[in-house]
Each structure stands twice: as structure tokens, then as C-alpha cells.
Amino acid sequence: MESSLPLTIDRSAALPLHLQLAEQFRAAVLDGRLQAGHRLPSTRDLARELSVSRSVTQAAYDQLHAEGWIEGRTGAGTFVTDVAPLQPAVRRQTAAKVDPDAGLLTLRPGIPYIGPTPDQGWRRAWREVSTQSPPPGYDDAAGILELRAALADHVGRTRGIACGPENVLVTNGTVHGLRLLLSVTQEPGDRIAIEDPGYLNAVVAAHDHRLEIVDVPVDADGLQVSALSTDVPAVYVTPSHQYPLGGRLSVARRNELVRWARRTGALLIEDDYDSEFRYDVAPLPALAQLDLDRVVHLGTLSKTISPALRLGWLVAAESMVERLASFRAESGDWPGWPMQAALLSMLRDGYLDQAVRRGRRLYADRRTQTCAALSPYGEIIGQDAGLHITLILPEHLDDRAVAATARDAGVIVAPLSDYRRTNPGPPGLVIGYATPSTPDLDKALAILTHVLDHSAAIETMSD
Numbered sequence: 001m002e003s004s005l006p007l008t009i010d011r012s013a014a015l016p017l018h019l020q021l022a023e024q025f026r027a028a029v030l031d032g033r034l035q036a037g038h039r040l041p042s043t044r045d046l047a048r049e050l051s052v053s054r055s056v057t058q059a060a061y062d063q064l065h066a067e068g069w070i071e072g073r074t075g076a077g078t079f080v081t082d083v084a085p086l087q088p089a090v091r092r093q094t095a096a097k098v099d100p101d102a103g104l105l106t107l108r109p110g111i112p113y114i115g116p117t118p119d120q121g122w123r124r125a126w127r128e129v130s131t132q133s134p135p136p137g138y139d140d141a142a143g144i145l146e147l148r149a150a151l152a153d154h155v156g157r158t159r160g161i162a163c164g165p166e167n168v169l170v171t172n173g174t175v176h177g178l179r180l181l182l183s184v185t186q187e188p189g190d191r192i193a194i195e196d197p198g199y200l201n202a203v204v205a206a207h208d209h210r211l212e213i214v215d216v217p218v219d220a221d222g223l224q225v226s227a228l229s230t231d232v233p234a235v236y237v238t239p240s241h242q243y244p245l246g247g248r249l250s251v252a253r254r255n256e257l258v259r260w261a262r263r264t265g266a267l268l269i270e271d272d273y274d275s276e277f278r279y280d281v282a283p284l285p286a287l288a289q290l291d292l293d294r295v296v297h298l299g300t301l302s303k304t305i306s307p308a309l310r311l312g313w314l315v316a317a318e319s320m321v322e323r324l325a326s327f328r329a330e331s332g333d334w335p336g337w338p339m340q341a342a343l344l345s346m347l348r349d350g351y352l353d354q355a356v357r358r359g360r361r362l363y364a365d366r367r368t369q370t371c372a373a374l375s376p377y378g379e380i381i382g383q384d385a386g387l388h389i390t391l392i393l394p395e396h397l398d399d400r401a402v403a404a405t406a407r408d409a410g411v412i413v414a415p416l417s418d419y420r421r422t423n424p425g426p427p428g429l430v431i432g433y434a435t436p437s438t439p440d441l442d443k444a445l446a447i448l449t450h451v452l453d454h455s456a457a458i459e460t461m462s463d
């Protein structure tokens with residue numbers, strides 16, 4: 001049966017003529033006016049009927065044919081197919097996402113200050129990358145060799161870790177390095193010790209790898225090594241600035257931890273996330289400096305340049321780096337060449353060192369200002385290093401309720417309870433002072449102190 005359809009052509013419409021035709025054919029099939037086996041007019045007849053060129057009707061048929069709505073039978077003509085073509089998924093209009101933090105001042109820990117205009121060193125690095133052609137192949141899964149050498153030199157100079165390029169693997173940051181390490185070295189069900197309170201993303205990574213998490217208490221000196229049980233094959237630790245309490249693992253504890261790992265054969269995972277920043281205190285040796293056979297060291301650009309770069313490094317024994325790199329060669333999961341090339345340039349021309357020096361000066365002032373503003377409200381801890389302090393609140397206060405009230409007043413702070421798992425402790429606020437501009441920090445602290453002044457009136461979250 002040949003079909004004759006009331007087709008129309010609108011020459012003033014933006015949609016090309018052949019697509020107008022195709023659309024009307026589809027609609028006719030969908031509403032049943034055209035059914036499987038219906039014969040369509042020839043492109044020539046249809047063109048004549050509609051007073052369009054044959055190329056228009058041919059293009060419409062080609063389109064319908066490609067989409068499976070019609071088929072040509074040699075010598076017989078063009079027919080509607082009996083296979084209902086798959087309907088393209090309807091694209092649902094979703095409401096534009098609203099940033100829940102828009103308009104709020106943030107004292108959330110962990111994010112450095114990023115100025116409004118890019119500085120010279122940053123621009124120079126990217127200019128340099130833009131003048132180079134990308135490598136012809138897949139490149140080394142451990143990272144660009146020259147970059148690994150430059151990073152080995154960097155961690156040697158800044159963290160005292162004696163190593164070469166063979167000990168370095170370029171990562172997309174700490175968490176990426178941690179997850180890679182867990183994938184390669186741990187089996188589901190294995191136990192891993194993690195500081196409590198501690199870094200939630202490390203807990204989530206361990207959880208995702210189906211590891212059994214052993215909570216280890218921390219105090220003002222960091223992880224309590226004496227609380228480690230001997231049957232834990234891996235320990236995740238933040239020795240340079242315990243996250244979030246801010247203690248620096250004492251030399252005695254560092255030695256004790258490495259000795260313990262040598263004795264038990266455990267792997268120590270050193271998260272060195274913000275070691276670049278310390279104020280009026282001498283540097284402490286990186287754990288990896290003490291024993292690269294037992295320690296895997298994770299470094300990041302997230303605190304010195306920007307977390308948005310997604311770039312960091314992992315330093316370990318050569319055999320470990322080889323294992324990790326061959327796993328990555330199969331997964332294809334390593335930082336892209338432009339990012340690596342830019343970091344190489346930043347290291348070579350001293351940009352990273354300069355960013356750290358600048359950050360230290362800026363954050364030292366902000367830390368002083370933050371401590372001065374908040375010290376009347378509780379005990380301040382963890383102020384010797386990093387980009388945040390922790391304010392320990394009086395026992396009777398609910399830190400989540402205080403944080404919620406601060407948020408309602410326009411300031412984001414993190415309640416210490418959010419970082420605790422099984423080890424109890426006093427309430428507190430974890431306060432990052434690095435992110436806002438100096439005037440915004442003033443405003444945020446004024447709001448927070450106002451909230452704390454009225455903290456007696458804050459109802460607990462459980463009420």
C-alpha cells in the first residue's frame with residue numbers, strides 16, 4: 001500500500017526542509033498513520049508533489065533510512081520497517097543547580113587562597129606548555145621522567161627524602177595516590193588503621209576497597225602509636241599536621257612508628273598534605289625520610305597551588321613504584337601530559353617554591369588573626385602548621401548546632417564531630433583560615449564570634 005500523507009513544507013522555518021519532512025514521517029509512524037509495510041512515494045514523486053528539489057526528499061529518506069524507520073526493497077520501492085526504531089531518550093529539563101554555598105563566607109578547612117588574577121609564574125608555565133607538541137604515544141604511566149626527577153629533587157630539598165626519579169610516581173593528588181596504593185597492595189577484608197578523628201576521604205577510600213577500618217586514637221602529638229595492634233598491615237597517618245586536630249607527630253613517635261612497622265612488616269601511608277606550611281617551629285623529618293621501604297609518602301599541590309589542579313606525587317621504594325605504574329599502564333589512569341608539563345615548568349623556574357613562600361607569609365598573619373579572634377571561646381589547637389586550626393569548645397556545646405547556626409549567619413565552618421568515628425572527644429570547630437580574602441576573613445570571624453557569643457542560646461541538633 002502506498003501512503004499519501006498530508007506533508008507540509010515551511011520555507012520560512014529555521015529547520016532545513018529535509019529535516020521537516022523526516023520529522024513529519026516519524027510523527028506519522030509514531031501515531032500509527034504510517035504502519036509497517038506501508039510503501040512511501042518515490043523521492044521523485046514526492047519532490048514533485050511538494051515542489052521541492054529531489055535532493056530534499058532524498059536527504060529526508062536517507063535520514064529516515066539511517067535511523068531505521070524505512071527500508072528500500074530492490075525494485076519494489078521504499079517501505080516503513082516493522083522494527084519500531086528506538087526512541088531517543090527524552091532529555092528531561094532539570095532545574096539549574098543551585099550552589100548551596102553561594103553567598104556564604106567559607107572557613108571550611110583545606111583550601112588555599114587563590115587570588116583573583118593569575119600571576120606571572122602561572123602564566124609562564126602554561127605558555128611554555130603551549131609551545132610544545134604533545135608526546136607521540138601514551139607516555140610513561142609513572143609520569144614524565146623529567147618531572148619525576150624534578151619532584152625527587154623537590155622532596156629531597158623540602159622534606160629531606162633521599163630519592164631519585166625511580167622512587168616517584170605522579171598522581172592526581174593524595175586521594176588518587178591512596179586509592180591506587182590500596183588497589184595494588186590491599187585485599188578486600190584486610191585491616192587498615194586510620195586516625196580517629198581523621199580524614200574522611202581516606203576512610204571512604206578504605207571503605208570502597210572493602211577494607212576493615214581500625215580506628216586509632218590521636219592526641220596532641222598525633223597518632224597514638226602505642227594503640228596500634230600488631231596485626232594491622234597498613235596504617236594511614238598525617239604526621240606533619242594531624243587532620244583535623246593539627247598535632248605534629250613527635251620525633252619520638254615517628255621513630256616508634258617506623259620501628260613498629262619494621263617489626264610488624266606493616267606499610268605506613270604518610271599523607272603529607274600541608275607540610276609546606278608551618279609557623280615558628282622547626283620542620284620534623286618526613287616518615288619517608290626514615291625508611292622508604294616501609295613508608296609510602298603522598299604529596300599534593302592542593303594546598304600550595306590549587307586543589308583544582310588535581311596533581312600530586314607518591315614517593316616509595318622503586319619496586320613499589322614499578323608495581324603501581326604497571327597497574328596504571330593497564331588502567332590508563334594517570335595525569336595528562338599538559339598538567340605534568342606545567343608542573344615541571346613550575347618546579348624548574350621556582351614557581352612552586354615562590355607560591356609556598358608567599359603562602360607562608362599570608363597564612364602566618366591569618367593564623368594569628370584567627371587565633372586572636374577565637375581564643376576567648378575555647379582552646380585552640382593545631383596552630384603550629386597547616387591552613388586550619390581547631391577550636392575546642394566547652395563540653396556542653398553541640399558543635400554541629402554551632403556550625404549550623406554559623407551557616408545560617410553566613411559562615412561555613414566544619415564541626416569536629418563530623419571527623420570522629422568511635423573515639424569520643426570534646427566538641428570543636430575545624431576552621432580553615434586560608435581560603436577567604438583578608439577582608440572576607442575579617443567578616444567571617446566577626447560573624448563567627450558573634451555566633452559564639454550567643455552560643456548559650458544555640459539548641460542542640462538532637463533537640
Ligand SMILES: Cc1ncc(COP(=O)(O)O)c(C=O)c1O
Pocket residue numbers: 109110111172173174175176199238243271273299300301302307312
Ligand atoms: C588530610 C588531607 N589529605 C589530603 C588532602 C588533599 O587531597 P588531594 O591531594 O586529593 O586534593 C586534604 C584536603 O583537604 C586533606 O585534608
